[in-house]
Amino acid sequence: MKSIKNKIITFSVIATLIPSLALGLLSFRQNEELVSHNVTRELRALARNVSRELDLWVNENDQAIRAISVSSLIINSLSAMQHYTAANDAEKTEQVLAHFLRSVQAKLGSILELTVADATGRVIASSVSDPDIGDLSKDWLQRLQQDNWLMEGVWASSLHWNAQYQTAIFNIIVPILSYDDAFIGTIIATLNLGAFRDSMDDTLNPTPGEVVLLSQTGHVLLSSTTDIPPSMAIDEAVLQKLKAKPGELMSFTGLTQPKVIGLFDVPKMLPVTVLVERDYNEIYAAWIRLRNFFLGFVSVLIIIVAAVALYIGRSIVIPLESLIGATRHIVDGDLNVRVDVKQSDEVGQLANMFNLMTDKLQQNHEEIMAANAAMRQQNQMLEALSVTDSMTGLLNRSKLDAVLTDELARFGRNKRPFSVLMIDVDHFKTLNDNLGHIVGDEILIAVAKVLANSIRSVDFAARYGGDEFVVILTETTADAAIKTAERIRMQVAEVGNKLKEHKIAITLSIGISHSLLEDKSPTLLLARVDNALYEAKKAGRNRIHVIF
Incomplete structure (x- = not known):
């Protein structure tokens, strides 16, 4: 008997090898997705943590400023100045108030300036000689006096770089109310955004990556690394792309690296953008080298396997085509099919067993169809009995x-x-x-x-x-x-x-x-x-x- 056992074993080994290689490629793909997922999760958590810490930092300073705004010295001074007629009295009150603001500002490390203005926007006293408080226009004062600002308002000016302090600053403006809840002025606190660096570094450690706070125009306000100077700005197209899909991982040209992976988040309390990024090559360098080597190895191996499979396939597939065709007839419901036996080897024995199987299938099919017909009739009778009255035939x-x-x-x-x-x-x-x-x-x-x-x-x-x-x-x-x-x-x-x-x-x-x-x-x-x-x-x- 001419045996094809060895041929079948060889073909089985090769047929098993190909799915194994495919599984290896799939594993690499899944590994790439896993790396991307982990980086996304880390950067997203980092961005949200920085945003949350920034909101907490702003809120803490806001609460401190509100506590100052209800100081009896400030309220009494502003109330008294509305009734002063002598310039000396007003000047003395302003000096006392300025001394108080300097002493308070010295105890608050995040606040660079404290300034008090009356209800008309005129500066009464400040902890510095030339405060950076922006424009207290008439329209702004009218907006500040609206009920929603007085009751729940935190109003912050836009962030900008201050050359005098060499840091990004912004103002928090809180209304000052008299004892009978009348609007008598405002307190303007100039905050140093650079004071948030320690909190940002604590959040960053030990997570790898860089954190950058950007203005609405994309200019750098604060960075976790000294490699990014404040004068830099992110590309406008990249900024718009990040804003269109907040919280989603993207690759783009970074501030210091040619290609980075990052995302951004927007805090609730300040009009800034929190950008977190990591160097693309740092994340994927080892994976890329291993992937390229594996792809080269698989390419060579597939060529060899294809050649061997072609040789073995011709000696196996052709004798089995008749069996495949007969099997297809059975799948289509035709049980009246037989295979001509022309060989005495294993394929011939398989053909004989196939013919016996089709005979048995045909016999079983007839028995099953007869049983199904009887069961269907019994089910119909049971269904009728379950809902009808046995004597009258009406519903029960x-x-x-x-x-x-x-x-x-x-x-x-x-x-x-x-x-x-x-x-x-x-x-x-x-x-x-x-x-x-x-x-x-x-x-x-x-x-x-x-x-x-x-x-x-x-x-x-x-x-x-x-x-x-x-x-x-x-x-x-x-x-x-x-x-x-x-x-x-x-x-x-x-x-x-x-x-x-x-x-x-x-x-x-x-x-x-x-x-x-x-x-x-x-x-x-x-x-x-x-x-x-x-x-x-x-x-x-x-x-x-x-x-x-």
């Missing part, structure tokens, strides 16, 4: 409750009422006792047949219990239901004359009601119909009674 009580629940839900949606008929065979107990149970059953079956033939395909008829029946007429008012009820009553009256052995008078009492908006459950509706049936019996039977 359980199915009736489900139908009523569905109809009430549909009525709640479309507001189109449906009617319910409760039907009772008059004097059925007497008939049953006098004529026997067999005749009683014939009467019930005859009444059920009339009900089934008197309603539409969208209506329902059910045996409610004993000699009582219920008919549900969908989308039918009580007035329209009376016609159906009368037709049923007349047809049942004729049924008694058609019984085989006994000609008896069969009459019906029928109660009718239709659905109302207050019917939240089938119980309420059935109780109302039952009352209507009771009234029909009470009135002498063989009649219809409606409760609207």
Whole structure:
């Protein structure tokens, strides 16, 4: 026997090797994504931490300035100066106030200047001789005096580089209110953004990366490294790209590196941009070298494997094509297929076993189809028995409750009422006792047949219990239901004359009601119909009674 065992083993080894190489490439891809994910997570956390620390730093200074703004010395001085007539008194008060501001400013390391202005914007006193407070215009004072600024306002001027202090500064302006909550002036604190460097360095350590605070125009205000001077500015296109997708990792030309990876965040308290970045080559250098080596190795290996696979494939695939074609017929549902056996090796044995398998499959298929047909018939019978009354063939009580629940839900949606008929065979107990149970059953079956033939395909008829029946007429008012009820009553009256052995008078009492908006459950509706049936019996039977 000519064996192809060795060929199959060799091919299996090679076929296993190729997926392994593909898995290696996939691992490198996943590793790249993992590196990118970790860097994104680190830089995003760093940016948010710096923004949070900056907000806390601004808030702490704001609280300190607010505490100063409620100082009795400041309030009393501004209140008193509104009533001074002598210049000497005003000058003395200004000197005292300036001395107080200098002493307070000396204790607050982040504040470079403290200045107090009256309600008109005129500077009253300052901790420095030439304060950098910007323009306290009339429009600004009017805006500051609005209720929202006085009650909850933190107003900060735009950040800018101050050549005198050699640092970025900004002003926090807080209104000063008198003891009776009248606006009497403002306190302007000039803050040194450079004082935030220590907090920023603490946040940065030990996370690798650089943090830069940028102005709205992209100019550097503060950096975690001395390699970035304040005069530098990020490219406008890069700035707009970062602003368009805050918090997302991007690669771009950095301030000191040709290619960096970074993202930015915006603090709530200051109009600045927090930019965090890392050198691209530093992150991916080792990975890139390993990737390039691996790709080169895989390329050579694939060429070798392809050549070997081509040689082995010709000796294996061709004999198996007939088996593949036959298998395809089976997949398509054609079990009447056989393979011609022309070889005595393993492929020939496989062909023989394949033919035996198709014969067995065909036999099993026929058995399964027969079993499925029998089971389908049994299921249909069980389903019918579960929802119908065994004697009359109408719906049973359980199915009736489900139908009523569905109809009430549909009525709640479309507001189109449906009617319910409760039907009772008059004097059925007497008939049953006098004529026997067999005749009683014939009467019930005859009444059920009339009900089934008197309603539409969208209506329902059910045996409610004993000699009582219920008919549900969908989308039918009580007035329209009376016609159906009368037709049923007349047809049942004729049924008694058609019984085989006994000609008896069969009459019906029928109660009718239709659905109302207050019917939240089938119980309420059935109780109302039952009352209507009771009234029909009470009135002498063989009649219809409606409760609207």
